Amino acid sequence: xxxxxxxxxxxxxxxxxxxxxxxxxxxxxxxxxxxxxxxxxxxxxxxxxxxxxxxxxxxxxxxxxxxxxxxxxxxxxxxxxxxxxxxxxxxxxxxxxxxxxxxxxxxxxxxxxxxxxxxxxxxxxxxxxxxxxxxxxxxxxxxxxxxxxxxxxxxxxxxxxxxxxxxxxxxxxxxxxxxxxxxxxxxxxxxxxxxxxxxxxxxxxxxxxxxxxxxxxxxxxxxxxxxxxxxxxxxxxxxxxxxxxxxxxxxxxxxxxxxxxxxxxxxxxxxxxxxxxxxxxxxxxxxxxxxxxxxxxxxxxxxxxxxxxxxxxxxxxxxxxxxxxxxxxxxxxxxxxxxxxxxxxxxxxxxxxxxxxxxxxxxxxxxxxxxxxxxxxxxxxxx
Numbered sequence: 001x002x003x004x005x006x007x008x009x010x011x012x013x014x015x016x017x018x019x020x021x022x023x024x025x026x027x028x029x030x031x032x033x034x035x036x037x038x039x040x041x042x043x044x045x046x047x048x049x050x051x052x053x054x055x056x057x058x059x060x061x062x063x064x065x066x067x068x069x070x071x072x073x074x075x076x077x078x079x080x081x082x083x084x085x086x087x088x089x090x091x092x093x094x095x096x097x098x099x100x101x102x103x104x105x106x107x108x109x110x111x112x113x114x115x116x117x118x119x120x121x122x123x124x125x126x127x128x129x130x131x132x133x134x135x136x137x138x139x140x141x142x143x144x145x146x147x148x149x150x151x152x153x154x155x156x157x158x159x160x161x162x163x164x165x166x167x168x169x170x171x172x173x174x175x176x177x178x179x180x181x182x183x184x185x186x187x188x189x190x191x192x193x194x195x196x197x198x199x200x201x202x203x204x205x206x207x208x209x210x211x212x213x214x215x216x217x218x219x220x221x222x223x224x225x226x227x228x229x230x231x232x233x234x235x236x237x238x239x240x241x242x243x244x245x246x247x248x249x250x251x252x253x254x255x256x257x258x259x260x261x262x263x264x265x266x267x268x269x270x271x272x273x274x275x276x277x278x279x280x281x282x283x284x285x286x287x288x289x290x291x292x293x294x295x296x297x298x299x300x301x302x303x304x305x306x307x308x309x310x311x312x313x314x315x316x317x318x319x320x321x322x323x324x325x326x327x328x329x330x331x332x333x334x335x336x337x338x339x340x341x342x343x344x345x346x347x348x349x350x351x352x353x354x355x356x357x358x359x360x361x362x363x364x365x366x367x368x369x370x371x372x373x374x375x376x377x378x379x380x381x382x383x
Contacts, residue, residue: 004097011101012108023126027108030130032096039092040140041194049195052081053203060205067365071187078187095143103143107136110147114223119164121223132225138213139193146197150221157222171224178218182211183365263294320348324365331358340364358383 009032016025059065059073111134115121124133136143157173158164183205193209200206200214212228219226263272265287272294274282286292320326320343328350329335341348348361353375360372372383 008101012104035096039094040142118223120167120170133220138216142196144197147221259296259298262297264292327362329360
């Protein structure tokens with residue numbers, strides 16, 4: 001299967017045989033067995049992307065420029081380099097034919113350190129570890145060393161967590177911090193999922209898939225099981241197991257549900273798997289909108305106690321986002337500010353607001369989707 005790279009894979013197997021570590025040896029077999037036809041695009045075939053970001057990073061990091069100017073300059077470079085056409089020249093490479101023994105060994109060893117060291121991972125089974133912590137990639141990105149960097153970056157979680165045994169609390173702490181560290185950029189929607197960890201970590205922005213990739217890296221590095229969805233082809237799992245995902249803040253639960261998605265007849269391409277794709281801007285649409293439904297079949301004889309189900313209704317993403325900076329303005333012969341706030345949760349609190357006023361909430365971080373509103377009978381009314 002590995003062709004000329006067989007020797008590198010044998011080095012990994014012999015390494016753990018000599019250590020007489022049966023679990024690590026089994027983990028190595030698991031990764032090699034599941035490499036199959038999984039592929040990536042290396043830095044040579046995506047060189048133009050790296051050149052593009054070398055030009056745009058200084059623009060994005062220039063705090064003397066406002067967000068609109070940064071985006072305009074970003075778009076100018078994007079268009080002038082014809083970034084949309086780069087994908088025509090990309091060539092896939094198989095992991096199994098190119099992965100190095102040292103890379104695979106480092107990934108396995110550090111994954112075990114996280115699994116065995118962090119208290120919130122103590123109840124994660126070996127099977128779940130292999131499927132959701134051990135994998136070295138998410139989409140088609142090149143293999144790089146990311147675990148040690150992220151383990152050092154998030155080591156503070158050990159000191160900050162109130163219940164060290166709570167996988168849920170650890171995930172929320174990490175996700176909250178991560179949400180402040182990267183920015184969504186719509187102009188990157190046409191850039192495929194081939195950017196390396198090192199590059200994404202440097203530019204700290206991307207489309208949804210790029211952000212999801214980095215989010216999953218952070219969770220796996222800290223011993224928290226993480227994946228995209230049961231239907232995603234890039235996930236290294238041979239079984240239809242999903243971690244039930246609610247909203248983007250509470251992305252992963254410590255309770256694992258196993259089963260198949262079931263639903264009423266979907267409309268066009270709005271399939272049921274959209275409720276588990278991690279993107280609040282996609283959603284399931286039933287052909288019969290009055291009688292539409294979606295569920296999870298746990299299988300005959302499989303019982304589960306579910307205390308809460310949280311969900312996001314269909315929306316356009318125009319909500320308060322954790323980590324973004326906001327400015328609330330009110331109209332009084334021009335716009336006057338009530339102050340800036342950085343969102344620490346999904347709501348903003350302003351006191352001493354004038355009555356019968358026209359308000360405008362500006363997302364300073366993204367400068368997108370602004371709309372005036374009033375407060376009537378203690379409710380927000382959009383205009």
